[in-house]
Amino acid sequence: MLMQDSIDLALKMTTGLPTKLILKASAAHPKPEGVTFSYGTAGLRTKAAVLDSVCFRMGLIGALRSKRLQGKVVGLMVTASHNPEEDNGIKAVDSRGEMLEAAWEPFCTQLANASTDDELISVLESIIITFKIDLSIPATVVYGHDTRPSSPHLVKALVDGLVAFGTQLIDAGLKTTPQLHYLVKAHNTKGTPEAYGEPSEEGYYKKISQAYLKLVAGKPSLSPLVVDCANGVGAPALLAITKYIAADALPVRILRTSTGVQGALNNGCGADFVKTNQRLPIGLEKDGIEAGDRLCAFDGDADRLIYFYCNGPPSTKSSFRLLDGDKIASLATDYISELVKKADIDIKVGCVQTAYANGSSTKYLKQRVPVTCTPTGVKYLHHAAEAYDIGVYFEANGHGTVLFSPEAVRTIKAAQASPSSPAAQDALEQLEQLTELINQTVGDAISDMLLVEFILRARQWGPEEWDGAYEDLPNKLLKVNVKDRSAFKTTDAERRLTSPAGLQEKIDELVGKYKGARSFVRPSGTEDCVRVYAETALASDLDSLANGVAKLVQESSGST
Ligand code: 16G
Numbered sequence: 001m002l003m004q005d006s007i008d009l010a011l012k013m014t015t016g017l018p019t020k021l022i023l024k025a026s027a028a029h030p031k032p033e034g035v036t037f038s039y040g041t042a043g044l045r046t047k048a049a050v051l052d053s054v055c056f057r058m059g060l061i062g063a064l065r066s067k068r069l070q071g072k073v074v075g076l077m078v079t080a081s082h083n084p085e086e087d088n089g090i091k092a093v094d095s096r097g098e099m100l101e102a103a104w105e106p107f108c109t110q111l112a113n114a115s116t117d118d119e120l121i122s123v124l125e126s127i128i129i130t131f132k133i134d135l136s137i138p139a140t141v142v143y144g145h146d147t148r149p150s151s152p153h154l155v156k157a158l159v160d161g162l163v164a165f166g167t168q169l170i171d172a173g174l175k176t177t178p179q180l181h182y183l184v185k186a187h188n189t190k191g192t193p194e195a196y197g198e199p200s201e202e203g204y205y206k207k208i209s210q211a212y213l214k215l216v217a218g219k220p221s222l223s224p225l226v227v228d229c230a231n232g233v234g235a236p237a238l239l240a241i242t243k244y245i246a247a248d249a250l251p252v253r254i255l256r257t258s259t260g261v262q263g264a265l266n267n268g269c270g271a272d273f274v275k276t277n278q279r280l281p282i283g284l285e286k287d288g289i290e291a292g293d294r295l296c297a298f299d300g301d302a303d304r305l306i307y308f309y310c311n312g313p314p315s316t317k318s319s320f321r322l323l324d325g326d327k328i329a330s331l332a333t334d335y336i337s338e339l340v341k342k343a344d345i346d347i348k349v350g351c352v353q354t355a356y357a358n359g360s361s362t363k364y365l366k367q368r369v370p371v372t373c374t375p376t377g378v379k380y381l382h383h384a385a386e387a388y389d390i391g392v393y394f395e396a397n398g399h400g401t402v403l404f405s406p407e408a409v410r411t412i413k414a415a416q417a418s419p420s421s422p423a424a425q426d427a428l429e430q431l432e433q434l435t436e437l438i439n440q441t442v443g444d445a446i447s448d449m450l451l452v453e454f455i456l457r458a459r460q461w462g463p464e465e466w467d468g469a470y471e472d473l474p475n476k477l478l479k480v481n482v483k484d485r486s487a488f489k490t491t492d493a494e495r496r497l498t499s500p501a502g503l504q505e506k507i508d509e510l511v512g513k514y515k516g517a518r519s520f521v522r523p524s525g526t527e528d529c530v531r532v533y534a535e536t537a538l539a540s541d542l543d544s545l546a547n548g549v550a551k552l553v554q555e556s557s558g559s560t
């Protein structure tokens with residue numbers, strides 16, 4: 001295109017930009033000085049006190065993204081997940097219910113950091129031109145928030161951003177992150193053959209509870225499950241779903257539900273606390289927990305799930321046993337691939353993990369299905385799982401779900417017309433219900449919990465039997481503060497470093513000294529640090545390897 005032509009086109013595309021309205025609204029949401037924001041692995045996240053302008057600007061982004069997608073509904077979720085209560089953040093949800101297209105992320109960062117009105121407008125213009133956005137298309141955005149005290153204020157800022165573009169608003173109010181993903185997909189598929197469910201919170205509960213009830217029908221009940229809701233939004237959501245599922249179908253004790261208590265959120269409880277510290281939520285041993293009880297924990301926005309139990313007195317630290325995302329992936333993959341075999345259909349099941357997956361889980365899974373490794377972050381796993389007919393993906397930290405390709409769903413439905421045996425018919429029915437039970441837009445603590453509960457019930461397993469699938473290799477995760485984490489560059493799904501020069505060779509040399517060992521280093525996408533993961537066959541080697549690699553990282557970078 002000639003230079004003049006492209007200038008004309010750019011002018012034409014941006015003439016509809018309501019500059020005055022945007023700047024007037026923006027004046028009420030000034031960017032704090034001296035703060036640099038970054039759209040990280042899962043959105044923007046930092047101290048709530050500095051996020052007002054970011055939320056306003058993400059409202060602008062939401063409107064533009066919806067326009068770009070021909071007016072389809074997109075989502076914005078105000079949450080900081082498992083972070084402390086004083087943090088907050090915002091995640092954007094694309095029209096199919098998945099995470100925002102990665103190409104938009106750098107623009108979110110640029111817009112959040114624009115420090116003058118001119119800069120703000122110029123970033124908006126570059127988004128419009130880059131993505132060829134027709135501003136005359138009306139936008140619709142559904143938005144929700146978690147239980148943080150700062151959330152309502154930040155939602156107001158977000159709405160101001162949306163209104164500046166004349167966006168049609170759908171206020172979802174208090175929601176779990178996966179519920180918001182569900183709503184986006186449900187809105188966009190309403191009235192189509194792919195209708196995902198009623199676009200309401202009630203529709204969400206109905207869809208998954210009906211599937212669960214069909215799946216567990218006739219299967220003897222298990223002992224009650226104890227759930228730690230992290231004092232977050234998972235508490236009201238879980239309470240709500242128990243209105244749709246009677247206690248004999250889902251015997252459950254719901255704990256850590258203090259959403260109104262200041263400072264309680266994710267504090268000494270929740271999935272991240274349990275996984276990182278490899279211990280019970282603080283004080284849980286005094287809640288009448290016994291050895292062998294099935295326990296699980298959500299994170300603050302209920303998109304992560306971790307199970308655990310004690311194989312001895314709960315007051316003894318050594319009795320703690322973790323059933324993390326890897327164990328959930330193994331349980332689900334094993335059960336689903338068995339169903340596919342019984343159903344006698346030509347469907348390929350695969351599993352997606354990250355480098356953090358315990359080596360024993362990868363070995364276990366590889367004996368059953370193909371396994372892919374991706375970089376950290378749901379968007380990478382989700383994408384890779386789409387390559388399989390049925391793709392199970394989980395991060396060790398409990399983020400994950402199962403995806404059924406449209407072709408797999410068609411095959412399952414079609415095969416039900418002429419199943420090869422009664423066993424095949426039963427397996428096909430189960431597979432069909434699983435497509436309804438599982439929230440396929442994103443990992444969902446509640447839906448994943450029901451999946452685990454169903455499988456355990458079908459197998460009549462307690463936590464010990466599930467845990468018996470394989471024994472985790474001893475492992476450790478360390479945080480190293482460095483001067484500049486951007487100096488750390490990785491390849492091979494984050495399993496190897498390409499920079500700083502020479503560091504990977506030193507790590508390799510060190511790892512080679514320990515039996516059955518593995519270690520990798522990556523810059524965090526959510527915190528200003530570098531993470532070191534180490535795994536060894538012998539527990540006695542673990543500290544020495546993890547500390548040794550951390551030392552190499554420090555030496556190579558000059559720690560802070
Ligand atoms: C975010 C990611 C999570 C990932 C974590 C890694 C989503 C929805 N969340 O919380 O999947 O495990 O970041 O954090 O993608 P890190 O980069 O600080 O290690």
Ligand code: MG
Nearest residue numbers: 081299301303
């Ligand atoms: Mg979360």
